[in-house]
Structure formats: C-alpha cells, structure tokens
Amino acid sequence: MNNFRQYWQSFKEYLQIEKNASPYTIKYYMQDLEVFFSFLHTEGLTRFCDVDERIVRVFLNTLYDQRLSRKSVSRKISALRTFYKYLEREDVVDVNPFSAIRLPKTESKIPGFLYEKELEKLFEVSDLTQPLGQRNQALIELLYATGIRVSECRQLILDNIDFYIGTVFVQGKGRKERYIPYGKFAEIALETYIQDGRKALLAKSNQQTNALFLNNRGVPLTDRGIRDILNKMVKDAALTVHVHPHKLRHTFATHLLNEGADLRSVQELLGHENLSTTQIYTHVTKDHLRRVYMRSHPRAND
The missing domain is CATH 1.10.443.10 (Intergrase catalytic core)
Structure with missing residues (x-):
C-alpha cells in the first residue's frame, strides 16, 4: 500500500534523527501506525491521500469500540497527526486529515506518592x-x-x-x-x-x-x-x-x-x-x- 514499509521506515528515521524522540515514543508511534494501516487495509484504501476526516472519524469509532482509554486514543491521534505532517513535508499528501481532529480530554489523575x-x-x-x-x-x-x-x-x-x-x-x-x-x-x-x-x-x-x-x-x-x-x-x-x-x-x-x-x-x-x-x-x-x-x-x- 503506497510503499507503506518505505514510509514507515523513513518516518521512524525522521523521529530518531530530526525529532530526537525517545525510544519509547518511537516504539509506540510505530505500533500506532501499524494499527492504522491495518484499518486502511480492512477499508480497502490503498493511498495515503485517500484518507479524509470522514475516514479518520470511522477509525476513531473503531478505537472506541475496542474500549481503549482516552489517553490511548489521544496518543494514536498524535502519532498519526505527526505522521501526516511528515507526509505533507514529503509532498506525499496535500492535506493532513488529523489536523482538525481534537484530542479527547483525558482524565486528570493526581499522581500517587509515598508518605x-x-x-x-x-x-x-x-x-x-x-x-x-x-x-x-x-x-x-x-x-x-x-x-x-x-x-x-x-x-x-x-x-x-x-x-x-x-x-x-x-x-x-x-x-x-x-x-x-x-x-x-x-x-x-x-x-x-x-x-x-x-x-x-x-x-x-x-x-x-x-x-x-x-x-x-x-x-x-x-x-x-x-x-x-x-x-x-x-x-x-x-x-x-x-x-x-x-x-x-x-x-x-x-x-x-x-x-x-x-x-x-x-x-x-x-x-x-x-x-x-x-x-x-x-x-x-x-x-x-x-x-x-x-x-x-x-x-x-x-
């Protein structure tokens, strides 16, 4: 699909070299990409530019159907927003379909600590x-x-x-x-x-x-x-x-x-x-x- 592995690898290198992302960020971002591309394959979409806001919302619905936490969904949106921003820079797509998607509000938990x-x-x-x-x-x-x-x-x-x-x-x-x-x-x-x-x-x-x-x-x-x-x-x-x-x-x-x-x-x-x-x-x-x-x-x- 549109040289998925090629862009998967080049995006990983972009995170490592240009963004100086931590190993954990890179690990989870790449996992999130795998989930997204599995979804696109299921939907029969073969090009990055075929993804619009409607497709993105269908994808988000599938995540909520899996009962993922708002924090997990937020991370996936962030990962894919960054990925499409990278694709824009590489002239692979003209529009970032994730740019207008708001991150779900996460629960504000007070960190636990020891007395x-x-x-x-x-x-x-x-x-x-x-x-x-x-x-x-x-x-x-x-x-x-x-x-x-x-x-x-x-x-x-x-x-x-x-x-x-x-x-x-x-x-x-x-x-x-x-x-x-x-x-x-x-x-x-x-x-x-x-x-x-x-x-x-x-x-x-x-x-x-x-x-x-x-x-x-x-x-x-x-x-x-x-x-x-x-x-x-x-x-x-x-x-x-x-x-x-x-x-x-x-x-x-x-x-x-x-x-x-x-x-x-x-x-x-x-x-x-x-x-x-x-x-x-x-x-x-x-x-x-x-x-x-x-x-x-x-x-x-x-």
Missing part, C-alpha cells in the same frame, strides 16, 4: 553488609533523591556521578541533558555500593562495564530488573501500597513542592519540557495542609 513513614520502611529493609543490599540501598536513595525515570537510571554509568559537587548527569527524553543534585544519604549509599558492593558483583562477570547498577550476575540492570528490585523491597518492608519507580518520581516532586520548592525549579529537576506537565504535582497532602493551618491560623494553637 515519609512509608519511605523510611523502604530505606530500612536492605542488608547493607551484602553487595545486593548495598546496591538496592543506592538505587532507592538515588531514585528518591533525584526523581529520575527508570530508563534514565538504567542508563547511568560511573562517570555520571560527580561526588565532588554532588550531582548526577542524566540524559533524558529526546536526548535532553541535565544535572541533578543529590543529598548526603544518597552520597553515602552510592559511595558504599561503588567502593564495595559493585566490585563484588562485577567480579561475578567476565566482562567489564561502566554501568552503575549491576544485577546479581555482574551485568547491567534492565528496566524490569529495577522494578523487580523495588517490588521485593516493598514486600520485605511489608508495605501494602504498590511502589514503582515512577511513584518515587512522583514522591520526589510532591515532597519538594510541599516543602516550598518553586515550580520552575522542580520542572528543571524532572526534565519536563512544559510547565503544565509539572503542575500535576501541585496538589498538597493533608498533613501539609494541617501543618500550614496550625502554623498560620491565629486560633489554631494556644
């Missing part, structure tokens, strides 16, 4: 006399201290940690780079792990690697490996809440804002391109509201 007492339990479960315990402690301290994404954490190498000024160098989405400071607890945990536990884990492998976090075989941790470690720590801490790496990121942002950090600074630390993305963290906890009330209201205390 300080819940965090304390996680910080106390690791056996710091063992290499894996030292690694786990360094991992959770760094995730909470910096708010980095699990993909960013997995990519860290030894040279990314600057103990002299207490920062970690992170390459985020779209290859955007940033430096994030970390505190004393993370510093101690990282130094202990790098000087002791990491060396013991590396000795189990025949290969050399600069990756910061290693698994029990001495090779670099994967995203799934990091999640499995957190799940085990939660189980060991007997917590009833579900904890994933992104919840630690939510917790990092929430705690900073609750303690008076300004929104722009938190945006920089999180690596968000738009301030609106950071604003979802401006909710406050009941404990914080109570502290503000007790500190500020004239009749709150004797």
Whole structure:
C-alpha cells in the first residue's frame, strides 16, 4: 500500500534523527501506525491521500469500540497527526486529515506518592553488609533523591556521578541533558555500593562495564530488573501500597513542592519540557495542609 514499509521506515528515521524522540515514543508511534494501516487495509484504501476526516472519524469509532482509554486514543491521534505532517513535508499528501481532529480530554489523575513513614520502611529493609543490599540501598536513595525515570537510571554509568559537587548527569527524553543534585544519604549509599558492593558483583562477570547498577550476575540492570528490585523491597518492608519507580518520581516532586520548592525549579529537576506537565504535582497532602493551618491560623494553637 503506497510503499507503506518505505514510509514507515523513513518516518521512524525522521523521529530518531530530526525529532530526537525517545525510544519509547518511537516504539509506540510505530505500533500506532501499524494499527492504522491495518484499518486502511480492512477499508480497502490503498493511498495515503485517500484518507479524509470522514475516514479518520470511522477509525476513531473503531478505537472506541475496542474500549481503549482516552489517553490511548489521544496518543494514536498524535502519532498519526505527526505522521501526516511528515507526509505533507514529503509532498506525499496535500492535506493532513488529523489536523482538525481534537484530542479527547483525558482524565486528570493526581499522581500517587509515598508518605515519609512509608519511605523510611523502604530505606530500612536492605542488608547493607551484602553487595545486593548495598546496591538496592543506592538505587532507592538515588531514585528518591533525584526523581529520575527508570530508563534514565538504567542508563547511568560511573562517570555520571560527580561526588565532588554532588550531582548526577542524566540524559533524558529526546536526548535532553541535565544535572541533578543529590543529598548526603544518597552520597553515602552510592559511595558504599561503588567502593564495595559493585566490585563484588562485577567480579561475578567476565566482562567489564561502566554501568552503575549491576544485577546479581555482574551485568547491567534492565528496566524490569529495577522494578523487580523495588517490588521485593516493598514486600520485605511489608508495605501494602504498590511502589514503582515512577511513584518515587512522583514522591520526589510532591515532597519538594510541599516543602516550598518553586515550580520552575522542580520542572528543571524532572526534565519536563512544559510547565503544565509539572503542575500535576501541585496538589498538597493533608498533613501539609494541617501543618500550614496550625502554623498560620491565629486560633489554631494556644
């Protein structure tokens, strides 16, 4: 169909090279294209220019019939809008049929986060006399201290940690780079792990690697490996809440804002391109509201 594979591949290269899109964005955009072209094949359409707003709305109806979430539908519209914009630039089509389609409003969910007492339990479960315990402690301290994404954490190498000024160098989405400071607890945990536990884990492998976090075989941790470690720590801490790496990121942002950090600074630390993305963290906890009330209201205390 109109050299589908040719344009599928060239669009993928466009996302990688010109847009500097993250691997996850590219992965899901290409999956969305596959879904769309399967739909066009079913409808008997053989050219990109055959697609108009009516066809687009039929496609959207098929998505809603599959009971997809509004977030999933929005992502597919965004992917296809970007694809047709690319086709316009390449003079394959004259009109982008997705340009006038409004994205469905998504549910505004408040991010889940952990309270300080819940965090304390996680910080106390690791056996710091063992290499894996030292690694786990360094991992959770760094995730909470910096708010980095699990993909960013997995990519860290030894040279990314600057103990002299207490920062970690992170390459985020779209290859955007940033430096994030970390505190004393993370510093101690990282130094202990790098000087002791990491060396013991590396000795189990025949290969050399600069990756910061290693698994029990001495090779670099994967995203799934990091999640499995957190799940085990939660189980060991007997917590009833579900904890994933992104919840630690939510917790990092929430705690900073609750303690008076300004929104722009938190945006920089999180690596968000738009301030609106950071604003979802401006909710406050009941404990914080109570502290503000007790500190500020004239009749709150004797």
